Amino acid sequence: MPQSPLMTSSxxxxxxxxxxxxxxxxxxxxxxxxxxxxRDIAGYIEADFKRWHSFDKRERVAAHSTEGVIELMPTSDxxxxxxxxxxxxxxxxxxxxxxxxxxxLLARVETGYPILLSEMTLxxxxxxxxxxxxxxxYLAPKGAKTMAMIGNGAQCEFQALAFAEILGIxxxxxxxxxxxxxEKARYNLSMxxxxxIACPSAGxxxxxxxxxxxxxADKQYATILSDNMVGCGVHINAIGGDCPxxxxxxxxxxxxxxxxxxxxxxTRIEGEIxxxxxxxxxxxxxxxxxGEAEGRxxxxxxxxxxxxxxxxxxxxxxxxxxxxxxRTGHYTELDLLAxxxxxxxLFGMLHRASNSPFYQGKITA
Amino acid sequence: MPQSPLMTSSxxxxxxxxxxxxxxxxxxxxxxxxxxxxRDIAGYIEADFKRWHSFDKRERVAAHSTEGVIELMPTSDxxxxxxxxxxxxxxxxxxxxxxxxxxxLLARVETGYPILLSEMTLxxxxxxxxxxxxxxxYLAPKGAKTMAMIGNGAQCEFQALAFAEILGIxxxxxxxxxxxxxEKARYNLSMxxxxxIACPSAGxxxxxxxxxxxxxADKQYATILSDNMVGCGVHINAIGGDCPxxxxxxxxxxxxxxxxxxxxxxTRIEGEIxxxxxxxxxxxxxxxxxGEAEGRxxxxxxxxxxxxxxxxxxxxxxxxxxxxxxRTGHYTELDLLAxxxxxxxLFGMLHRASNSPFYQGKITA
Numbered sequence: 001m002p003q004s005p006l007m008t009s010s011x012x013x014x015x016x017x018x019x020x021x022x023x024x025x026x027x028x029x030x031x032x033x034x035x036x037x038x039r040d041i042a043g044y045i046e047a048d049f050k051r052w053h054s055f056d057k058r059e060r061v062a063a064h065s066t067e068g069v070i071e072l073m074p075t076s077d078x079x080x081x082x083x084x085x086x087x088x089x090x091x092x093x094x095x096x097x098x099x100x101x102x103x104x105l106l107a108r109v110e111t112g113y114p115i116l117l118s119e120m121t122l123x124x125x126x127x128x129x130x131x132x133x134x135x136x137x138y139l140a141p142k143g144a145k146t147m148a149m150i151g152n153g154a155q156c157e158f159q160a161l162a163f164a165e166i167l168g169i170x171x172x173x174x175x176x177x178x179x180x181x182x183e184k185a186r187y188n189l190s191m192x193x194x195x196x197i198a199c200p201s202a203g204x205x206x207x208x209x210x211x212x213x214x215x216x217a218d219k220q221y222a223t224i225l226s227d228n229m230v231g232c233g234v235h236i237n238a239i240g241g242d243c244p245x246x247x248x249x250x251x252x253x254x255x256x257x258x259x260x261x262x263x264x265x266x267t268r269i270e271g272e273i274x275x276x277x278x279x280x281x282x283x284x285x286x287x288x289x290x291g292e293a294e295g296r297x298x299x300x301x302x303x304x305x306x307x308x309x310x311x312x313x314x315x316x317x318x319x320x321x322x323x324x325x326x327r328t329g330h331y332t333e334l335d336l337l338a339x340x341x342x343x344x345x346l347f348g349m350l351h352r353a354s355n356s357p358f359y360q361g362k363i364t365a
Numbered sequence: 366m367p368q369s370p371l372m373t374s375s376x377x378x379x380x381x382x383x384x385x386x387x388x389x390x391x392x393x394x395x396x397x398x399x400x401x402x403x404r405d406i407a408g409y410i411e412a413d414f415k416r417w418h419s420f421d422k423r424e425r426v427a428a429h430s431t432e433g434v435i436e437l438m439p440t441s442d443x444x445x446x447x448x449x450x451x452x453x454x455x456x457x458x459x460x461x462x463x464x465x466x467x468x469x470l471l472a473r474v475e476t477g478y479p480i481l482l483s484e485m486t487l488x489x490x491x492x493x494x495x496x497x498x499x500x501x502x503y504l505a506p507k508g509a510k511t512m513a514m515i516g517n518g519a520q521c522e523f524q525a526l527a528f529a530e531i532l533g534i535x536x537x538x539x540x541x542x543x544x545x546x547x548e549k550a551r552y553n554l555s556m557x558x559x560x561x562i563a564c565p566s567a568g569x570x571x572x573x574x575x576x577x578x579x580x581x582a583d584k585q586y587a588t589i590l591s592d593n594m595v596g597c598g599v600h601i602n603a604i605g606g607d608c609p610x611x612x613x614x615x616x617x618x619x620x621x622x623x624x625x626x627x628x629x630x631x632t633r634i635e636g637e638i639x640x641x642x643x644x645x646x647x648x649x650x651x652x653x654x655x656g657e658a659e660g661r662x663x664x665x666x667x668x669x670x671x672x673x674x675x676x677x678x679x680x681x682x683x684x685x686x687x688x689x690x691x692r693t694g695h696y697t698e699l700d701l702l703a704x705x706x707x708x709x710x711l712f713g714m715l716h717r718a719s720n721s722p723f724y725q726g727k728i729t730a
Contacts, residue, residue, distance in 0.1 A: 014462065015387060021699065022702065022704075026718040026719075034715070061439060068476075069477075070441075070446050070472060072426065072448060074435075076430075085448070085479075087472070087476070089476055092477070095476070097478060097708060098708050098711070101702045103702075107450075109435070111452070111457055111460070111462050112432075112433055112452020113452070121702060154708065154711040155711075158712060184709060188712050188713055335387045337463070337468075338484065338487050343457065343463050343519065344549060345553075346519040346523075347490075347519070347522035347550075347553050350395070350487065353391040353392075
């Protein structure tokens with residue numbers, strides 16, 4: 001029925017969506033503790049991988065340009081829908097921008113209404129590190145204490161602390177072609193009780209490491225690890241090969257390794273295995289987590305996690321975040337959804353607002 | 366280089382994204398004037414359709430459920446990237462929720478950084494109406510003064526006012542199976558100077574109308590228009606057939622009509638033409654707007670715009686909105702993007718925040 005022009009025009013609770021800004025994300029992480037957050041997110045990721053068949057899965061929807069890529073990563077478990085917006089622009093760093101920025105959303109499948117909007121630049125760093133350490137829990141040599149890290153950019157410290165928290169890594173050996181990046185990571189990690197060694201080459205960084213993490217940003221086929229550098233029994237955590245045309249690991253190493261992936265269809269396009277035949281055997285993480293497939297089978301085996309990041313990991317991280325909102329109180333509410341008193345009367349809501357002093361605007365220029 | 370713990374942790378301008386809330390959108394529309402906004406958006410949509418080949422185009426990415434659909438609609442013109450999140454849940458109305466809610470984003474392709482986040486429930490209603498009236502400018506009988514509107518829900522008034530503004534429609538004939546919806550639309554439109562007639566049936570609504578707009582929400586094959594209801598020379602503006610399994614127009618009418626669509630690949634899946642053979646000829650709007658194809662060719666022709674909504678229309682609407690920000694001042698800024706002083710030092714930003722009284726949080730429960 002037509003409403004009186006005197007009806008309120010202020011947003012109803014239905015119209016408001018909880019929003020976690022970068023500031024709030026930092027407060028949440030610093031309140032709970034970074035390593036605890038990584039451990040908790042790993043728990044959510046593991047639980048969701050174990051119910052793999054509950055999820056709608058698809059390769060991410062990518063818009064490629066010469067400068068980089070913008071991607072949408074949707075998934076749903078039938079009750080909750082989530083997606084992430086993420087960019088990857090290797091040249092950004094030189095311009096003072098982040099290589100990767102992201103934000104994401106959860107919504108109720110039943111109504112389509114969003115229930116959480118969040119920054120995900122930090123959350124992506126956390127979930128990527130959590131996924132790597134979680135995979136390594138099943139794949140790395142038992143009792144591993146030393147990790148080599150090739151590429152010391154924005155993701156480096158998160159990886160190191162995730163491996164310290166979840167695997168008990170004590171020592172990290174750093175190398176980056178930019179020594180300033182290494183110095184930054186050395187400084188940050190030293191404060192966290194890790195033994196940190198800055199190395200002058202990738203070869204020296206790898207010496208004695210049971211785990212090798214590669215995490216560089218160039219959008220090209222680069223050989224960060226060549227065949228003669230990698231001995232038996234190590235676990236390779238390959239983060240940086242994550243879009244078409246971008247790989248880090250020499251093909252010969254791939255042929256010597258047991259390869260583990262998140263979602264095969266996407267990794268074939270984006271991961272290290274884009275260098276291999278489409279029929280090359282790989283194992284999906286969920287198979288290992290559920291016990292359907294073997295993880296590490298022998299001490300001599302080279303295991304390789306060909307990480308590209310998958311939508312369910314973002315879903316899990318957002319689900320974790322959602323569960324922290326009431327507990328921490330670190331969020332605001334955004335007036336994102338129009339919610340007229342009568343859902344058919346969107347026009348009336350707009351019209352009534354024009355009569356409300358609260359909503360009447362003036363052109364200022 | 367490692368930064369002093371005393372460095373500021375407050376967000377840099379790079380980290381902030383302009384945000385247009387529902388409140389701000391209403392202020393912008395009411396400041397500029399609803400009909401002027403629709404006319405202006407139609408201009409942006411027309412300009413973008415005329416450079417059709419500049420855009421990355423794809424069918425929207427849909428997550429269907431028994432209750433409805435959640436869709437992502439991305440596109441890019443190589444300089445600017447845009448996407449919309451939109452749901453369609455016909456059962457929402459009965460629960461007091463909007464059938465369609467939406468929000469969207471623009472980003473720079475060069476950096477991947479978002480430059481605008483906006484509510485799009487209202488903006489979608491505006492751009493849908495603008496697109497319909499724009500198509501009718503090329504397709505409807507010259508001098509049309511009367512429009513029938515079958516379905517008087519949230520989109521109804523926006524359509525009527527767009528046709529009044531862009532085509533000079535003076536009279537609207539309303540019908541809805543829910544007479545309360547008709548009464549709401551009659552009340553709203555009477556205030557805007559249109560002659561409004563509430564009709565007891567679809568057949569009576571259509572009598573004497575040169576333009577027929579169908580805009581119902583049921584997610585099913587429904588025959589809102591049957592063959593004997595539609596005479597020669599009319600223009601049909603079919604809005605409501607917009608997902609697989611949802612159509613409004615009897616197949617026989619389609620066979621008598623010249624059919625115009627936005628993006629053929631998507632309309633074949635979602636539009637009225639899902640009832641037809643995949644080879645049935647259709648004309649895309651951009652071809653008409655550029656003069657490459659004919660619009661209305663004769664007075665007897667039935668023209669049918671099989672509207673499902675396309676990503677470039679949202680892109681155009683967001684581009685228009687972006688151009689109003691400085692002029693109206695009706696936006697806020699969201700701390701959506703992490704932007705450390707050194708882009709490689711995401712961890713350091715988080716760490717420094719933990720030492721800053723401003724960012725230290727306390728668990729409140």
